[in-house]
Amino acid sequence: MSTPLRKREELRSYQRIFVNKIKKIPGIILALPMGAGKTATTLTAVLDLLDDKKVKKVLIVAPRLVAEATWPDEIMSWEHTSLLTWTLVRATDDDEDVIKARKEAYDTARDLIGMDAREARNWAGKRATVFKSWKRAKLARSDAEVHIINKEALPWLWEFFGRGKHWPYDMLIVDEASMFKNGKMRTAKKGITRFGVAVKARKYAKRVVLLTGTPAPKGLQNLWGLAKVADGGERLGSSKYWFLQRWFVKDYMGWNWEPRPNAQTEIMDRLSDIMFSLEEGDCVDLPPINNIEVKVTLPKRVMDEYRRFEKTLVSELYNVEAVNRGVLHMKLLQFANGSMYQEDGKDVWIHDEKLEALENIIDEANGAPVLVAYMFKFDLDRIRKRFKHAVVFGEGDVRKTKERWNRGEIQLLLAHPASVGHGQNLQYGGNISVWYGLTPDLELYLQFNKRLHRSGQTKPVFNHHIVARGTYDEDILPLLTKRDVTQNEIIRSVKLRLLERRSAGLTI
Numbered sequence: 488m489s490t491p492l493r494k495r496e497e498l499r500s501y502q503r504i505f506v507n508k509i510k511k512i513p514g515i516i517l518a519l520p521m522g523a524g525k526t527a528t529t530l531t532a533v534l535d536l537l538d539d540k541k542v543k544k545v546l547i548v549a550p551r552l553v554a555e556a557t558w559p560d561e562i563m564s565w566e567h568t569s570l571l572t573w574t575l576v577r578a579t580d581d582d583e584d585v586i587k588a589r590k591e592a593y594d595t596a597r598d599l600i601g602m603d604a605r606e607a608r609n610w611a612g613k614r615a616t617v618f619k620s621w622k623r624a625k626l627a628r629s630d631a632e633v634h635i636i637n638k639e640a641l642p643w644l645w646e647f648f649g650r651g652k653h654w655p656y657d658m659l660i661v662d663e664a665s666m667f668k669n670g671k672m673r674t675a676k677k678g679i680t681r682f683g684v685a686v687k688a689r690k691y692a693k694r695v696v697l698l699t700g701t702p703a704p705k706g707l708q709n710l711w712g713l714a715k716v717a718d719g720g721e722r723l724g725s726s727k728y729w730f731l732q733r734w735f736v737k738d739y740m741g742w743n744w745e746p747r748p749n750a751q752t753e754i755m756d757r758l759s760d761i762m763f764s765l766e767e768g769d770c771v772d773l774p775p776i777n778n779i780e781v782k783v784t785l786p787k788r789v790m791d792e793y794r795r796f797e798k799t800l801v802s803e804l805y806n807v808e809a810v811n812r813g814v815l816h817m818k819l820l821q822f823a824n825g826s827m828y829q830e831d832g833k834d835v836w837i838h839d840e841k842l843e844a845l846e847n848i849i850d851e852a853n854g855a856p857v858l859v860a861y862m863f864k865f866d867l868d869r870i871r872k873r874f875k876h877a878v879v880f881g882e883g884d885v886r887k888t889k890e891r892w893n894r895g896e897i898q899l900l901l902a903h904p905a906s907v908g909h910g911q912n913l914q915y916g917g918n919i920s921v922w923y924g925l926t927p928d929l930e931l932y933l934q935f936n937k938r939l940h941r942s943g944q945t946k947p948v949f950n951h952h953i954v955a956r957g958t959y960d961e962d963i964l965p966l967l968t969k970r971d972v973t974q975n976e977i978i979r980s981v982k983l984r985l986l987e988r989r990s991a992g993l994t995i
Contacts, residue, residue, distance in 0.1 A: 492566040495531065501765060502528045508763060510535055514695040514717035516664070516762040523765065524942060525698045526561040529660060530568040532696075537571075537632055542658040542693055544632065546644075548681070549662035551637040552906055556886045558635050558662070560912070573633040577640065578622040585622070589615040638666055638681050645684040657693045661685060664697035665930060667712035685716045700934065707746050707754055708735060714758060722757040776940045776948040778968055781848065783840040784956050785823075793822055793958060802827070805835045816927065819959035824924040826865040834865040841923060842873055844953045848921055849874070849899065856892065856917030858900050860907075860935050862924040867901060870923065874899055881906045892916035904931040907938060914944040921951040925963045932967045 498506070502524050509515055509532035519525050536542045547558055559575065562568050578585060592614035596607035627634070627647055634656070636644055648654045661667070672683035679687075689695055697713050711730045714723040724730045734754060735744035755762075785793065796802040797819060800809040807827045809815035821827045825841055826834045849857055859877075861867045871877050880888055880902035891897050893915040900913075904926060907913070920939050926932055940948040954960040 492569060493564055495565065495567045498527065498531065499524065502531075505763065506532045506535070509694070509696055510541075512761055513693065514689075514697075514719075514761055516697045516699070516713050516717050516758070518699050518762060518764040523700075525700075526557060526662070527565060527568070529696055529698065530558075530562060530565070530571070533633065533658070533660070534568055534571060536658065536694065544656050545634070545658040545660065546656040546688075547633060547635045547660045547662065548638050548641055548685075549635065550666075551639065552881060552885050552911065553662055554635050554637040556889055557911060560886065560889070562633075571633050572631040573635060574626050574629045574631040576623060576626045576629075576634050576636040576644065578619040578626070585615055585619055588618040641681045641684045642679050645679060645688070651687060651691065654688060654691045656688065657691065658696075659685065659688055659692045659694070660696045660698070661716065662698045664699045664713050664716070665709065667716060682712060682716070686719075689716055689719055700937070707751055708744055710754060710758065713762075717761055722761070723754065773940060773942070774944060774947045776936070776950055779949060779951045780964065781844050781951050781953045782956055783844050783953060785838055785840055785958070789838050790957055793819075796822065805829075805837065807835065816959065820924060820927070820963075821863055821865075823955040823958040823960045824863065824866055825869070826863070828863075828865070834863075840955065841953050842869060845870065845921060845923055846873065848919075848951055848953075852919055854898065855919055856895060856898055856900065858892075858902065858913065858917060858920045858939060860904050860920070860922050860924075860926075861901055862903070862926055866924055867903075870901060877901050880911075889913065902935075904928075904935040907935065911938055912941070912943070913938045914941045918944065918946040918948045919951075920948065921953065923953055925952065925954070925960055925967065927963055929967065 505517060505519075505528045509517075509529060517525055517528070533542075533545050537545070547554070549558060555575065555577065559573070562571055562573055589611045593607050593611035596602040596610045597604070600607075602610060623640075623643075624647065627644060645651070645654075667682045667685065671680050672686065673679060695717055697717055699713070708731060711723050711727050714720070715725070715727075719725070724733065731744055734750040735746055737743070738745050792802060792804050796805075796807070796809075797815070800812075800815055802808070805827055806829055807818065808830070809818045818827055822837060823841075825838045826836055828834050845859065859870065861870060867879065871879070877899040878888065878891075878897045878901070880900055882888075888897070888900075889911065892900055892913055895916055897916065900916075918939055920936070922935075936950060940950070952964055954964055
């Protein structure tokens with residue numbers, strides 16, 4: 488039974504306000520909380536602008552899984568936006584028509600040309616690559632009003648349309664615009680970056696919309712990239728160097744930029760006419776989210792080796808070395824999870840404590856769907872080995888996986904926060920989530936936590952964190968769950984704690 492399309496009248500009052508702002512402001516930044524309905528808001532404004540002939544062709548740039556599933560799903564979920572014509576500018580190896588083209592090429596090579604199996608496979612692979620290029624080019628030339636593309640393919644699109652000479656889009660929408668945080672125009676190999684394309688494409692756009700739920704996860708300095716694309720550098724300057732010199736100073740070590748007094752007030756004042764945000768409570772009345780800490784105790788032999796490794800950066804027992812403190816941070820998270828990567832890329836088993844804790848959580852769920860965040864490939868492999876029924880988000884058809892989850896057909900869904908975080912609507916399928924291993928990335932943490940705790944969720948959300956006692960887990964978690972903490976604070980705090988313990992020769 489198909490779900491009835493939602494009507495335009497169902498847009499919330501604040502969404503209608505932002506629809507009008509998008510229509511009136513040529514370059515706008517919407518920094519709305521996750522789950523606030525940014526996608527539907529933007530698509531409604533797009534429909535109106537197209538109908539009023541204010542724009543002719545719209546390009547939406549988003550993370551891959553969001554481009555493939557979230558935007559198409561949202562277009563087809565509303566009665567009014569379903570009138571839009573759209574296409575996804577993407578061709579991959581697992582597309583049905585690419586698979587068909589590869590098979591036809593293989594059969595031709597074997598049966599008509601007479602190649603052996605290996606030669607036929609190589610030939611078919613080359614033909615499939617040519618077919619993918621042809622298909623992607625055909626999609627890019629589509630007459631559809633709205634084109635959706637994943638962020639990685641944006642430089643290709645720019646080159647395809649002659650570096651601006653034949654650029655057809657007069658409206659640019661960037662979903663999860665925090666991808667522009669470093670503000671670099673060129674790569675090390677002199678290729679143009681996604682940010683570089685967005686800055687250049689801005690010159691051809693009548694409307695620019697930047698969407699983000701986390702506008703400055705690593706500090707105020709990341710706002711420059713968003714402002715540069717939104718207004719061409721009018722408010723915060725055309726040069727990031729000038730921006731940093733104006734509002735920041737180097738810290739005492741000379742490594743990081745620290746904001747000057749009143750920097751935040753001055754920067755936000757300059758952006759006040761184009762950047763808009765709301766508190767989560769202003770957007771939607773959500774059920775509570777309960778953060779639950781599940782402590783596990785590692786065996787004494789494991790903790791002894793953990794302390795030795797933390798102090799010396801070398802574990803002879805597991806044949807692992809951390810070349811510096813930055814690497815050590817991630818190695819300690821791996822250690823706490825139960826394995827570590829060695830120099831050759833293989834992982835070494837250490838313990839199963841977190842697996843046992845996860846099994847207890849799943850057992851207590853008593854058949855209710857559980858969403859699990861994993862951080863490392865060995866985590867995924869070991870969880871799948873233990874729980875044969877687990878489904879991995881990102882494998883196969885993402886849209887079908889989402890549909891199955893939201894129908895309650897998947898009991899255990901495993902997802903890396905980077906693949907499931909941005910824009911994925913999973914709130915209808917369950918209310919239990921688990922952090923198997925923690926991340927030091929504040930943006931990933933916040934984004935994953937909003938997959939279940941968002942508009943449409945009707946039950947209290949139980950968000951479990953499996954934490955290994957006496958490990959780096961215990962340093963990270965309080966910072967991640969602290970309201971309004973910044974990424975810089977996390978990095979600075981954990982470095983300080985680690986240095987203090989190492990200098991003292993002990994671990995708590």
